[in-house]
Amino acid sequence: MLSHLFLLSMYFRELHVFTANFSAQVTFYREVLELDIVTISTERASFRIGSSLLVLQKKDGATPYHIAINIPANKIKEALHWLRSRVAVLPHNEQDIHDFCNWNAKAIYFYDNDANIIEFIARKNLKNETPLPFSSSCLLEISEIGLPVMHIENTYKQLCNMVSVDIYDGNFDIFCAIGNEYGMFICIHKQRKKWYPTSTIAYASNFWVRLEEKEKTYYLEFTDGELKEKHRNGPNSL
Numbered sequence: 372m373l374s375h376l377f378l379l380s381m382y383f384r385e386l387h388v389f390t391a392n393f394s395a396q397v398t399f400y401r402e403v404l405e406l407d408i409v410t411i412s413t414e415r416a417s418f419r420i421g422s423s424l425l426v427l428q429k430k431d432g433a434t435p436y437h438i439a440i441n442i443p444a445n446k447i448k449e450a451l452h453w454l455r456s457r458v459a460v461l462p463h464n465e466q467d468i469h470d471f472c473n474w475n476a477k478a479i480y481f482y483d484n485d486a487n488i489i490e491f492i493a494r495k496n497l498k499n500e501t502p503l504p505f506s507s508s509c510l511l512e513i514s515e516i517g518l519p520v521m522h523i524e525n526t527y528k529q530l531c532n533m534v535s536v537d538i539y540d541g542n543f544d545i546f547c548a549i550g551n552e553y554g555m556f557i558c559i560h561k562q563r564k565k566w567y568p569t570s571t572i573a574y575a576s577n578f579w580v581r582l583e584e585k586e587k588t589y590y591l592e593f594t595d596g597e598l599k600e601k602h603r604n605g606p607n608s609l
Contacts, residue, residue: 381536381554383513384588385581387426388487389433395484396427403457405507423513434574437517437557437566439478439490440510447477447493449505454481454491461488463568474540480568488566490515494552514553516580519561519573520596523547526558529598534582534589554582 390396397416400406406418406425414429420440442450451467454460460467461480469478478492492514499511520526524543530536539555541547545564549556559566561573579592579601592601 381534381550381582381584383423383516383554383580383582385424385426386438386513386516387428387579388436388438389430389577390427390485391429391431391433392485393427393429399484400425400427404510406510420513421511425513433485434576435486435488435571436576436578437488437490437515437573438513439492439515439555439557441497441499441512441514441553442491442493442505442509443499443501443511444493444495444497445500446505446509447479447491450491450493450509451479453505454479458482461568469568486571488517488569488571497552512553515548515555515557516578517566517573517576518549518556518558518593518598519575520558520598521561523558523560526598530556530591533591533598533600534584536584554584 393414397411400418401408406420409417409419409424415426417424417426447468451460458481461482463469467479469480471478474494475496476492476494478490480488480490483489501509503509518526527538527543527547527549530549536549539548539550545560547558549558559573561575564573565571566573575596577594579590582589582591590601592599
């Protein structure tokens with residue numbers, strides 16, 4: 372099932388992930404992707420990505436993630452040129468720009484210093500074009516977080532019990548994109564599928580996210596392969 376006509380939009384306002392290479396990751400996001408630091412300490416740093424906040428927390432043994440960031444719909448070629456001078460872009464079938472016709476979108480993939488698969492995706496349906504030259508200011512929001520699980524249908528039901536979501540694409544067998552083009556959980560069967568485009572193992576890496584949907588705020592936590600509501604500790608970071 373695939374529908375681009377969403378009455379509700381879900382937004383990832385804050386994504387907390389863990390890193391075993393804290394200093395290298397801070398350097399990458401500050402110097403390579405040129406993101407603004409919001410807060411930093413010896414074990415935690417937060418970076419502004421458009422209307423989202425990415426928080427890196429130091430933790431030994433942390434495993435990789437898949438994270439996607441929306442960019443303006445008309446900037447995919449400029450984004451590729453900008454990235455090529457900074458990172459090694461990950462191709463598929465010798466193509467650096469990945470054309471997802473059924474999503475009306477194009478994307479570029481690369482690794483950060485933690486071997487997280489980071490994706491810049493230009494979604495034409497969002498009609499968010501800009502005349503400005505591509506820079507880090509064109510990183511609009513975090514729009515996807517990978518969610519590798521054993522039982523996709525159970526995870527979808529858990530999500531529906533916590534927040535109003537729908538299936539964007541896929542099914543409960545191997546791959547299911549849950550949410551919308553502003554905020555989407557990329558749910559895959561971790562034993563049947565690896566991360567595109569590198570065939571990297573899909574680790575069930577712990578994270579938590581603050582999201583907004585229908586003017587309500589939700590805190591969700593993915594821990595030990597289970598998704599649940601997170602107890603709120605302190606004020607919002609944004």
